[in-house]
Amino acid sequence: MTSRLPPLNPLRAFEATARRGSVSAAARELNVTHGAVSHQIKALEVSLNVTLFERGAKRLKLTSEGALLLPAVTQAFGEIAAATAQMRRPATTGELSITCVPALLSFWIVPRLNSFTEQFPGVRLKLSASNDPAHLHSPDVDVCILYGDGNWPDAWTRLWSNLQLFPVASPTLLNSRPLRSMRDLEDHVLLHGDADGREWNIWLAAADAIDLPRRQQHFMGDARFSTEAALHGQGIALGDTITASNLIARGELIVPFDLSVTANHAFYVACRPAMRATPIVRVFIDWIFASLEADHLAEPQTSARTLLRSRRG
Amino acid sequence: MTSRLPPLNPLRAFEATARRGSVSAAARELNVTHGAVSHQIKALEVSLNVTLFERGAKRLKLTSEGALLLPAVTQAFGEIAAATAQMRRPATTGELSITCVPALLSFWIVPRLNSFTEQFPGVRLKLSASNDPAHLHSPDVDVCILYGDGNWPDAWTRLWSNLQLFPVASPTLLNSRPLRSMRDLEDHVLLHGDADGREWNIWLAAADAIDLPRRQQHFMGDARFSTEAALHGQGIALGDTITASNLIARGELIVPFDLSVTANHAFYVACRPAMRATPIVRVFIDWIFASLEADHLAEPQTSARTLLRSRRG
């Protein structure tokens, strides 16, 4: 037998196509055109003198030969990727790419970045505001901090924090336009951080005010913008025990009502299983859990009950 | 992190260099110039932004990063190669490359090839006369049949047959120049199949004739040529129970003395461990062992004792 290894780049295109079940998807993953992938598969078949895919219907189907080859190749490439990641990632040096829910990134992580930087000066963070779980499967992203139900397949996932929701407003706004009852709320602008007003509905239902007339309301796209609008006195937003905690402690936001409700969703930390073992990922995950714990120990007043008494403090 | 896999072709050059411990050796293995290997290693180091080899003395030495990467990459490439070989090798179809001791190839395997071909018509044999154990590590060779002590590292090895050694000569030669005693042997040409006459010395020692004057002797290079010279009446060669058995049975060679000695070495079947699991290799190995067994069952007279009585038969 002449050569022991098949051509490796065409083999990579084959593996991605077979794993994804689609030339187009493989092309997207590899950041090339579908034509490039098609050429490479053809080149591999010619080189090995074997047909690897049946071509008939719209999508390719593995032949028995292709099915023989795929599992070992997928595993081998996975091992190479893992060894490369391990080698390139000393525990506390290198680049770490993180996506994070926008409000959490702005109001919780960014104000605490100096703590992480002091402990791990060799780590360069690449932060991106996003709540898209598709990033879990992107080779460009190492860790995702997501707001949701925690049900993301093929990923390592760990609950970081539940949260309580309650209305928040700026002191300036409340001075000029008092808010002491549900009736007063009618005269204010409701600021939504979600797309369909679901979270305000949950709080209003708990307050027996689901039918409150909504004179004015804005949908701000995400909780970061609804919170910022509240800070600027544009209306009443729903804050929570995590992202709004510092703002409330500093008096930049006031909690006008005692009532809070538990959100249906929570914050989770998630990453690809292969990344979880990477030292640099581990130190970040450890840090973010430790930081939350340190918040709870240092400032017990940030719990929901005591937080909600701050207006009468 | 940007890409999960390093550039695969440069990685291949790195792996070969690190495994072989030499740029030049890797170049020979990959059939490229040392310059190409040097460029590829450099390209990999640039791509990974890691130094993989220390460059100081004459030969490269792996860095700690390189040492982290190598085992996984070597294993992964091995798995890809094995899966490729498995996929390309249905049990009884394809090319099988064999090296074999010259005498065994000429006098035992070649006369029996029809048996193999009838059972496995889809297998194309590529036969090469050689007793060089280095072929065990060549990607171009699937199975080696070697004469030696069986001690070849990193190879799967199995004893195929021991053998007895004894003088043989053509009937024509013995008619014109009888051979009935050790004294008669002085008048004949001794034909050596090894490089230093060691095997004749063993036989002569057992015959208490180690000091027999050697008027004429030829060193034929290997046992195939010494046997062929004997067939042509050029002298007396040492035959054995395997390669000479058919010739003796057909009367083309005669065994003038009753004495035989066990050779220090034996015939072994050997291959790379990864090849042993390959179906096509397995069928060949099974065939050659079964053929030897069939010989013993069908022709008991080919055992050494009865073989040596054939002159008086």
Add this chain to the structure above:
DNA sequence: ATCCTCATGTGAGATTTTCTCACATGAAGC
């Protein structure tokens, strides 16, 4: 049946990677 969308194939040319070649440096041995 027609039209649209989506998936994959293919040839030609552009771009990138791989390779050769020739020269270079340095270590080790005689």
Add this chain to the structure above:
DNA sequence: GCTTCATGTGAGAAAATCTCACATGAGGAT
């Protein structure tokens, strides 16, 4: 000092990879 051997490097050639534009065909909606 000289020779041999090992590896590095730049420039240009060759091969591999990629893009682009066109093509075909399947499936679904009308």
